[in-house]
Amino acid sequence: MHNCAEGFDAGFDNEFVVFLKYARRSASEIQSEIYLALDRNYVDKTVFKQIHDKATETKKIIYALIAYLRRSKPPKSLLDYTTTRLNDQETIMLSYHELRSTFEALNLADKPVIGHAAFRRFGDVEGGAPTVLHALLDSSSGLIMPTFTYNTMVTPEVGPPNNGITYGSDRDNNKRAEPFQITMPPDKMIGILPWILLQQESSIRTAHPILSFGGFGMDSALATQTLYEPLAPIGALAEQNGWIVLINVDHSVNTSIHYAEKLAGRRQFVRWALVGDRVVECPGYPGDSSGFQAIEEYIKPDTSRVEIGDAFIEALPLKRLFDAVQEIIKKDPLALLCERLDCERCNAIKSF
Numbered sequence: 001m002h003n004c005a006e007g008f009d010a011g012f013d014n015e016f017v018v019f020l021k022y023a024r025r026s027a028s029e030i031q032s033e034i035y036l037a038l039d040r041n042y043v044d045k046t047v048f049k050q051i052h053d054k055a056t057e058t059k060k061i062i063y064a065l066i067a068y069l070r071r072s073k074p075p076k077s078l079l080d081y082t083t084t085r086l087n088d089q090e091t092i093m094l095s096y097h098e099l100r101s102t103f104e105a106l107n108l109a110d111k112p113v114i115g116h117a118a119f120r121r122f123g124d125v126e127g128g129a130p131t132v133l134h135a136l137l138d139s140s141s142g143l144i145m146p147t148f149t150y151n152t153m154v155t156p157e158v159g160p161p162n163n164g165i166t167y168g169s170d171r172d173n174n175k176r177a178e179p180f181q182i183t184m185p186p187d188k189m190i191g192i193l194p195w196i197l198l199q200q201e202s203s204i205r206t207a208h209p210i211l212s213f214g215g216f217g218m219d220s221a222l223a224t225q226t227l228y229e230p231l232a233p234i235g236a237l238a239e240q241n242g243w244i245v246l247i248n249v250d251h252s253v254n255t256s257i258h259y260a261e262k263l264a265g266r267r268q269f270v271r272w273a274l275v276g277d278r279v280v281e282c283p284g285y286p287g288d289s290s291g292f293q294a295i296e297e298y299i300k301p302d303t304s305r306v307e308i309g310d311a312f313i314e315a316l317p318l319k320r321l322f323d324a325v326q327e328i329i330k331k332d333p334l335a336l337l338c339e340r341l342d343c344e345r346c347n348a349i350k351s352f
């Protein structure tokens with residue numbers, strides 16, 4: 001309150017915002033203190049909840065007021081901060097608790113999830129990317145993430161026909177390829193969160209030389225992966241009422257659509273990877289995903305979405321996605337393929 005009064009006296013909106021941010025941080029401070037108090041049995045759970053909720057509500061109001069000052073027009077509701085978008089110059093340090101309550105709005109507590117994430121769009125997060133991962137882990141009953149390694153792949157001189165590949169075309173890449181190791185980082189395209197997941201104690205990683213998955217609390221689902229069924233963990237997750245969580249990314253990285261394509265009978269490919277000093281054939285390799293965003297309109301009614309600052313999180317049940325993908329491929333065998341004329345895997349499916 002003192003910070004707000006001091007800021008209001010400043011007379012300029014920009015300065016007012018600076019003081020409001022202090023006030024917001026103070027409310028976060030109260031929340032972390034009350035956690036400590038609960039840990040040490042100074043307060044019981046009821047008192048803890050009252051104070052924690054009050055601080056959360058205060059933060060929402062301050063957040064909405066900051067947004068209001070930035071845009072000079074009021075948000076729909078002062079409490080509706082998750083759908084309040086701040087302008088691009090706005091940087092607000094997100095805390096674990098804010099991320100946690102954002103994830104909680106998606107009701108994933110009793111569900112295992114497969115996550116795909118781009119961290120950078122969150123802007124400043126207290127504690128960085130690990131904070132986002134922990135908020136997700138603490139808001140769901142288990143997590144798997146793709147930890148794919150494309151730098152293990154090699155292209156042979158010859159191979160099976162209609163395989164969406166130009167044999168003998170990648171000789172330079174072949175020279176740079178590295179044998180798969182369980183300790184190697186996931187491909188950069190996959191983002192930082194899967195790499196942080198793999199650093200967690202008691203997380204595990206499957207040993208597929210290209211399409212490995214990392215997981216926490218999901219050992220039985222991960223154990224279903226074989227060289228022939230690389231995406232089997234996604235099917236196992238669906239059997240456990242699993243959901244997909246897309247954090248700042250769209251469906252073009254939604255690996256679960258590949259699993260559904262296979263269910264729909266769509267052609268799969270063969271690829272090759274280095275393991276030790278051998279080249280291993282990897283069947284069941286999926287097609288191209290760059291046309292996947294077209295699924296959005298079909299699964300919108302089943303998708304929950306929350307926004308926090310410029311960031312967004314979407315969640316939907318795997319089984320619903322599987323149904324939708326199979327339905328639209330049945331209607332149109334070319335659905336979800338990309339438009340690129342030189343896309344070898346999409347062309348292989350179109351010409352088959």
Ligand SMILES: [Zn+2]
Binds near residue numbers: 289291337339345346
């Ligand atoms: Zn394509």
